Amino acid sequence: MVEHDLLEVCAIEQMSDLSTWGWDAYHRELQAMPESIMLAARVDSTFHEYQIAGFIVTRIVADEVHINNVAVRPEFRGQHIGSELLRHALHQAQQRGATVARLEVRAGNQAAQRLYRHCGFEVDGRRKKYYREPTEDALLMSLVL
Numbered sequence: 001m002v003e004h005d006l007l008e009v010c011a012i013e014q015m016s017d018l019s020t021w022g023w024d025a026y027h028r029e030l031q032a033m034p035e036s037i038m039l040a041a042r043v044d045s046t047f048h049e050y051q052i053a054g055f056i057v058t059r060i061v062a063d064e065v066h067i068n069n070v071a072v073r074p075e076f077r078g079q080h081i082g083s084e085l086l087r088h089a090l091h092q093a094q095q096r097g098a099t100v101a102r103l104e105v106r107a108g109n110q111a112a113q114r115l116y117r118h119c120g121f122e123v124d125g126r127r128k129k130y131y132r133e134p135t136e137d138a139l140l141m142s143l144v145l
């Protein structure tokens, strides 16, 4: 992902019911490379009015990589773009020394939980009322790399 991608990243974020980070937060995260791993899945812009089908934002802290955001344009979901983004990010994190991956996910977000399970994550905890608007528990998931 590069700075030029961020407007589209913010548009995908908005159509995905994610907690809003917004342009500034993504831009700050880009500056945090190489600790941050931010990837964009590109489409052929000859056929579409946009260039990005999905993105992932992760951050390495010590030997852990934290999955912050992953989202795919609604019309591209179910085509393994989310799992490919996650696999690439985990691979890069492993190459940079991460030994475990962690994330929180809304307890009601079945699509995301299925994606994470598909990539090997397992639930290892729950945080009550972790999310706002709407209030919801978070499931904690992790994967040994």
Ligand SMILES: CC(C)(COP(=O)(O)OP(=O)(O)OC[C@H]1O[C@@H](n2cnc3c(N)ncnc32)[C@H](O)[C@@H]1OP(=O)(O)O)[C@@H](O)C(=O)NCCC(=O)NCCS
Pocket: 016, 017, 018, 068, 069, 070, 071, 072, 073, 076, 077, 078, 079, 080, 081, 082, 083, 084, 105, 109, 110, 111, 112, 114, 115, 116, 118
């Ligand atoms: C979660 C998300 C990123 C998945 O992306 P995707 O490209 O559609 O996922 P994939 O095609 O790689 O699918 C991976 C697995 O999840 C399953 N899956 C994907 N969407 C699903 C849905 N709506 N319901 C049930 N399972 C779903 C797939 O079937 C696949 O599992 P399987 O191989 O066992 O069948 C996408 O739905 C999305 O952008 N959601 C909104 C944003 C979000 O909730 N992000 C996660 C929290 S940060």
